[in-house]
Amino acid sequence: MRAKVTVMLKNGVLDPQGEAVKSALGALGFAGVDAVRQGKVIELDLAETDAAAAEATVRDMCEKLLANTVIESYGVEIL
Amino acid sequence: MRAKVTVMLKNGVLDPQGEAVKSALGALGFAGVDAVRQGKVIELDLAETDAAAAEATVRDMCEKLLANTVIESYGVEIL
Numbered sequence: 001m002r003a004k005v006t007v008m009l010k011n012g013v014l015d016p017q018g019e020a021v022k023s024a025l026g027a028l029g030f031a032g033v034d035a036v037r038q039g040k041v042i043e044l045d046l047a048e049t050d051a052a053a054a055e056a057t058v059r060d061m062c063e064k065l066l067a068n069t070v071i072e073s074y075g076v077e078i079l
Numbered sequence: 080m081r082a083k084v085t086v087m088l089k090n091g092v093l094d095p096q097g098e099a100v101k102s103a104l105g106a107l108g109f110a111g112v113d114a115v116r117q118g119k120v121i122e123l124d125l126a127e128t129d130a131a132a133a134e135a136t137v138r139d140m141c142e143k144l145l146a147n148t149v150i151e152s153y154g155v156e157i158l
Contacts, residue, residue: 006120021121024144030136032126041085041120042100047111057109065103 001046001054002079007067008039042066051078080125080133081158086146087118121145130157 009015015037022036044061048054058076067074088094094116101115123140127133137155146153 008120008122018121021145025140028140028143030140034124034126036124037122039120039122041087041118042097043087043116043118044112045114047113061104061107061109064107066100 001048001051003044003046003054003058004077004079005042005044005058005062005066006039006075006077007042007062007072008037008074010071010073013071039072054078080127080130082123082125082133082137083156083158084121084123084137084141084145085118085154085156086121086141086151087116087153089150089152092150118151133157 017038018036021038022033025033025036044058046054046057048057055076055078058078062074062076063069096117097115100117101112104112104115123137125133125136127136134155134157137157141153141155142148
């Protein structure tokens, strides 16, 4: 079973990576970029074959390791 | 228009971040994790209102800045 986790900074948390990308795009001549947010994506190959159990395990992984839930939100997709 | 870019290392390229996450998950007691790959996700808010034009612009941004196409592949989603 394959799972995809997306971790983004919560709204209101300063995102210096996103700001850097935005200003670099401007410097390269790309106009009309209003905002940029950068996060991470983690793809996991799991031995688990039940989708519901896999999702529960991956959410547990997010709470314990993959996301800092004070400042980050995460989404889990089972593929 | 909002666009979401996902950048992952190409298959065959060593992914030390993914390996580190995999071994940390093992140390936390999560068994059955066969492989982990880590990439980045970039969300862009664009002034452009035409979806096809927005996608073309974002692909151009990926080629020029957001992805290192020697070792990374990217996907563009217009939301």
